[in-house]
Amino acid sequence: MTRNAARPGDEAGSSVTRRGLMLAGLQLGVVTTLALKLRSMQVEQAEEFRLLADGNSIKxxxxxxxxxxxxxxxxxxxxxxxxxxxxxxxxxxxxxxxxxxxxxxxxxxxxxxxxxxxxxxxxxxxxxxxxxxxxxxxxxxxxxxxxxxxxxxxxxxxxxxxxxxxxxxxxxxxxxxxxxxxxxxxxxxxxxxxxxxxxxxxxxxxxxxxxxxxxxxxxxxxxxxxxxxxxxxxxxxxxxxxxxxxxxxxxTLDAQLQNYAAQRMGAESAAAVVMDAQTGDILTICSSPSFDPNKFVRGISSADYKALMNHDHRPLADKTVQGVYPPGSTFKMITLLAGLESGLITPGSRFYCPGYTTAGGRRFHCWSRGGHGSMDAVNGLSQSCDVYYYELAQKIGIDRIADMARRLGLGQRHDLPMSAVADGIAPDGAWKQARYGQAWQVGDSLNASIGQGYVLASPLQLAVMTARIASGREVRPRLVRAIDGVTQPEPDFPDLGLSPENLRIARLGMDEVMNGARGTARRSRILREDWRMAGKTGTSQVRNITAAERARGVISNDQLPWNRRDHALFVCYAPVQAPRYAVSVVVEHGGGGSAVAAPVARDILLFALAGGLPPLDAVPDDQRAAMEERHNAMTLFAPEAPRLTRA
Amino acid sequence: MSYLDYNVAHTPTGLRKILYLNWPLVFLIAAVASIGFLMLVSVAGGQVDTWAKPQMYRFAAGMVIMLGLAFVPMWFWRGISIPAYVCCFLLLIAVDMVGVIGMGAQRWIDIGPIRLQPSELMKIALVLLLAAYYDWLAPHRVSRPLWVLIPVVLILAPTALVLIQPDLGTSIMLVAGGGIVMFAAGVSLWYFGAVIAAAVGLVAAVMKSRGTDWQLLKDYQFRRIDTFLDPAADPLGAGYNIIQSQIALGSGGWSGRGFMQGTQSRLNFLPEKHTDFIFTVLAEEFGFVGAMSLLGLYTLIIGFCLYSALTNRDRFAALITIGISGTFFLYFAINMATVMGMLPAKGSPLPLVSYGGTSLMILMLGFGLVQAAHVHRPR
The missing domain is CATH 3.90.1310.10 (Penicillin-binding protein 2a (Domain 2))
Known part of the structure; x- marks a missing residue:
């Protein structure tokens, strides 16, 4: 905007002046009105207001x-x-x-x-x-x-x-x-x-x-x-x-089941999640050891707080959603499904396991040093043969594995109303480039294929994965069942889009883990046929085993200090015929998944299925005495049900 | 003498500009702000850190902004008047959109630590654009209908955007601020008469419509009007704040109860003591003398602004000064009238005194323009 070139200077100026003076007059009028009002209130009516103020009054x-x-x-x-x-x-x-x-x-x-x-x-x-x-x-x-x-x-x-x-x-x-x-x-x-x-x-x-x-x-x-x-x-x-x-x-929680899960995990540093495999309802989400929240409400003493902070089992951390672990062999369903869905292998495709494989100039060992021999899909899963997955990963590449991991609920935050819910990691080439600025190596794929290396998942994510495999649908976890008596709508999850035949193979492999003659978790199977259970063990290393160590003979976990032992993991669902509950258990530095995590998960699953203490005849003979002894040692809350609506 | 020579010969340059600042205005602003700090200490029960300290920091920053802007020559302000208006307009649209997406009323945009409220900036930008418009327009055309329509559209367009936020108070301020510039520019009084008549007619129609089939307002809106007209009818409901404010203010008497001795404000009868009702606290603690002193200082600020405008031969600069001082006037007049029960209660700050960053910054920005107009006036 250019300025008014032909301005008849003083004429314009005088109009501003005239109007400016009018404006000044108006403003002065308003100021006078305000001043008069002030005077009438503060001088003339001051006494009245003073009385009102003293009598004041109502707050x-x-x-x-x-x-x-x-x-x-x-x-x-x-x-x-x-x-x-x-x-x-x-x-x-x-x-x-x-x-x-x-x-x-x-x-x-x-x-x-x-x-x-x-x-x-x-x-x-x-x-x-x-x-x-x-x-x-x-x-x-x-x-x-x-x-x-x-x-x-x-x-x-x-x-x-x-x-x-x-x-x-x-x-x-x-x-x-x-x-x-x-x-x-x-x-x-x-x-x-x-x-x-x-x-x-x-x-x-x-x-x-x-x-x-x-x-x-x-x-x-x-x-x-x-x-x-x-x-x-x-x-x-x-x-x-x-x-x-x-x-x-x-x-959606079941307080009795949560109570049992907490007692079953005892003093271990562990986490357990029980999910409804169809609706996504979280029935139990329990981190151990725990703390008494009532102390925080009342104002916790600094001594108590210090004790919680310095405890090496980290009672304040919520291991179920905040803790992320290498899922170990519990990840193998993902690698297997990625392979089957790619069409590059069939359930009958076989890989030979001599106890190790070589890739990128490095030797990758199977947990079974002697090797498993020729493995197909179901055997590879039920015996947890690492070499089967090493070979499979080289064939299909990391992107298919990472994609399947995400479809099954890993590497993403499940939005539960809880604090510090972790994302976990479902790594692929792009992720490594962004995170470390390095190219993806074939060895990374091999590690990822057995849930080691960069892969990290929370117990919640593992439960979601298990529920999705069991139901074939995109189950999402939820914690709220009703607000003020209004029940939340039953979720209707879309199909995962995986071939039913491929899912059947993965489930069959998990069934064989528990019930097959050479299954890795056969000891923790459920005997009752209508509660038949499928699962998968996992043991994830928290340290690297050096070649020198391997040459000397790998040290067994029992000889290591607690915080360097392997994490024990286990995921399972039951009944196999019509899956209702999906469970994941992680025992930090617990040792082997089959020996430590599987019995815990099995017992919690049994409690859910039985709606109370697990019946002894559901477990193999030799474990009944120990189970009974454990039950006797527990102090559980009475299953009272005071249905109060208002305090 | 060409326009260029004229400017070079008569306008101070460089640091010498500091000598040509409107210094009385600077001191008056600082004096009012100091009263504000004192009252903020009082309402915080003697605590400086609660409100007074952050306010002092903001005021110091505002002073720097004002003095910095005073050095910027008028050709620059004239040049950015259109872009500034367009920017503010787009920001207003953006804020409305964010509000829609965010499912709630939002009036600001966060830019790092700064919370930008485009409707506040618009008050300045609108004055700037209208001043430039009337500077450009030949004076004999000022009252021609077409040339009146243009500024009316320029005023109503942003007002509509602010109204749907919804922020009735700011929209009224925009209309009034724009109206003041039009008035000062010499638009025929008949237009203003017509607008006022129409407004009176509209109010009459609204009040008449009550209880009829064609009722123009919702019942709760009518109740709000009732409360304003007679706060005593519902002393513990909606009229509570106004009544408490009046009692506190009136009980201050001639010389007040003394610093930090105001029982009414102390006992939390008053809401929003540190923002909208801070004048009440002043009036209770320092009485009629204190309240009149503040009103006097405000009047002097307006007086110095108007004097600067009327002696300024640059029409653009004069209109800016009038527009901004007019907006400032509306701020304190509306706030004072509200707490004295002369206007319906609605949140509005007392300029330079109430606690709050945005309005303080906008005011200091406006005074920066007033100073620039003063420094660069043709001599």
Whole structure:
């Protein structure tokens, strides 16, 4: 835009001047009106307003809504609310100096010197009218003694509120997560925080399901209208409108099964996932060892927290979704299906196993040093012959394997409402180039074909893989069954698009692993025909075996320190005829999959199938005594089913 | 003397420009902002870190922006008026689209640490474009219908985009800001009369329509109007904020209750103390004297801006100054009128005083333009 060349300078200028003066007049008029209004309110009516202010008056105080309950699939409460007696102190109501009041209170309830100093420090930091929690979880006796002595404790208010409680303690700690008081860090992450978050007794979902479902579980704050005097002291309550409790959420979990799984894994550093092979419902997702989330709700002591942090079995980590492991031989179904689907081999195609193969100038060993001889698809799987997969991988290439891994649910995040769900890795050439800037080598393919090398999967992903193989459909895991009584729609998963014949071969191989004469996990088979089980063992190395070591003879796991032993893995499903449950178990540094992980997975699967403690006659004779002994040693929750809907 | 000579001979160059700044305006702005810091300390219960400190940092940054922009000559502003308008317009469309995709009202775009609110930037860009338009347009055409239609479209197009965000307050500000520039440019008063008459007619029609079959507003919208007209009818519901604000303000009396002694604001009767209702806190703690002092400072800011505009022979620069100071005027007048119960409650900040980064930055950017207009005025 060029400027007005032929501007008759002063004429334009004068019009601006005239209008500018008019504008100034208008603005002055508005300012005068504002000033007059100020004067009438602050000078003429000041007395009236002063009276209103002194009589003021009515304040609205928020009431923390009761948090929504969480049920398991059978209606057992796994996260509830319990009555909590607490005592708060407001500095202004205490007359400014809180220390004498605190000292008097310390005669009624125990307050340590350290706590006392902490509290005094906090009072200097917070506003004088903010109530600060002095003590939590008081007994009824303590609570009532404070209430009786209230007249001599100015500013002290005994309150009864609700607090989150997890009746199943450590069993579901990782999946549920826990709640805790709102921190400044939490607030900084929330855009426009709900004012209820500012209340000292509010509990916010910190991790896990509690955090991810916060909006659903929180509910709506209630309101209390109270009359206060000009010092801010509450005189009486005018009205009280309770808030809306958060929605009751029913999860797909089975608390009894989870309880059994936790007990069965015992002190091992392990993870187990049980999934409905058809609907994707997660029945159990259990990481061991665990911790008591109730301690976090109450404010965990630093000693307890340190103990959890320093434990070498990492109780705070959720190994089911956050932990990723080389899947080892449990990956072989993927390589096999990739081969069969490629059309480059048939189920009858044979590879010869002399105990090793050579590729890219390196020797790759089979776990069976003597070799398996000539192997077809079913035998290759049931005897877990590594060389079969080495040869197969060279024939079909990594891209087909990686593609199949992704189709079966590896290398991707399954969006469950839990914290830190890992992606895992289904590696291919492009991935290695992007990650390491190096070209894919044939040796990488060989390692990947038996689930070693770059391949990483979480126990959740392995369960999804097993469910997909068992059902032939693109099963996706889910944790929420119903919200406020409204059942989520039954998922209808699309077909995987794999040839039924190829799937049959893979399933047959898994069946042979358990029930074949030379199956690697035959010892852990289920004897009852209607529960017939199929599975696959896996043992994944966490260290490289050097040539020198191999020459000396590979050291057995038992002789290694715990954290250098192999991971034991096992995936399975049952019944073979009509798959219902898919299970994956990983025992960190457990040793061999068949010896360590398979019996655990089998027992958990049996519990799911039987709907209670596994019947002894379902396992081979020689294991019944040990199983009975294990059962006797367990302390399981009673299978009570209190179907409460509201707290 | 050619236009070029004229400029070279009479406009300060380089660092000498600093001597030609509108220094009274700089000090007035700093004085108002300082009152803001004081009030932010007060509402934070004596804590400096909570609100006052971040606000001081932002104000310092805003000062740097203002002084930096003051050095930019007017030909540049004239040159970017069209691109700036188009950019803001496209950003507004982008924000509306993101809002649609994100399934909720969104008014900003995140660019790294900066949260860009295009509707705020549009207030400045619109003034810039309209000033350039009237600078270019021959004065005798200003009131011809076709030449009036063009700026009306320029105003209403972004207003419509802001309205669907939905942000009624900002759309009103855009219309008013644009209207002020048109008014100052000399558009016939008949047009303004017609618009005001139409608005009055529309309001009358809306109120008449209540309870009839052709009701023009939803019931809850009518209730909001009722609350404004008579807040006492529902003292604990929607009228709560206005009543509390009036009680706090009125009880301040002549000289106020003293710094950090305001019981009403202290006891949390007031909502949004650090933003929309900060004037109430000032009026309660420093009384009529304090409130009038702030109003006086604001009036002086407007006065210095208008004086600078009226003595500026560059029409473009004069119109920018009037437009921006007019927008600033609307800001504080609307906020004060709201907290005194003269206008329906809607969130609006008190300029230079309320806590908040975006509005502060936009204001300082606007004052930068006012300073540039002042520094580069033809002499």
């Amino acid at each position: 609205i105080r928020l009431l923390v809504p009761a948090r929504g309950l969480i049920h398991d699939r059978n209606g057992i409460i796994i996260a509830g609310n319990e009555q909590n007696y607490r005592v708060t102190l407001t500095r202004e109501e205490a007359g400014g100096d809180v220390e004498p009041v605190l000292r008097r209170l310390a005669r009624l309830i125990p307050i340590s010197e350290a706590r006392m100093a902490e509290l005094l420090e906090e009072f200097t930091k917070r506003s004088a009218v903010t109530p600060i929690v002095l003590a939590d979880r008081l007994s009824w006796e303590q609570f009532s003694s404070i209430a009786v002595n209230a007249p001599s404790l100015a500013g002290v208010t005994p309150e009864a509120g609700l607090s989150r409680a997890y009746p199943r303690a450590g069993d579901l700690a990782h999946v549920l997560g826990y709640v805790g008081p709102v921190s400044d860090y939490d607030l900084s992450k929330i855009e426009n925080p709900d004012p209820v978050l500012m209340l000292p007794e509010f509990q916010l979902g910190k991790v896990g399901f509690e955090a991810r479902m916060e909006d659903v579980l929180r509910g709506k704050a209630g309101q209390r209208r109270v009359e206060v005097n000009s010092a801010g002291r509450e005189m009486r309550q005018l009205s009280r409108q309770e808030g809306d409790q958060g929605a009751t959420v029913q999860m």
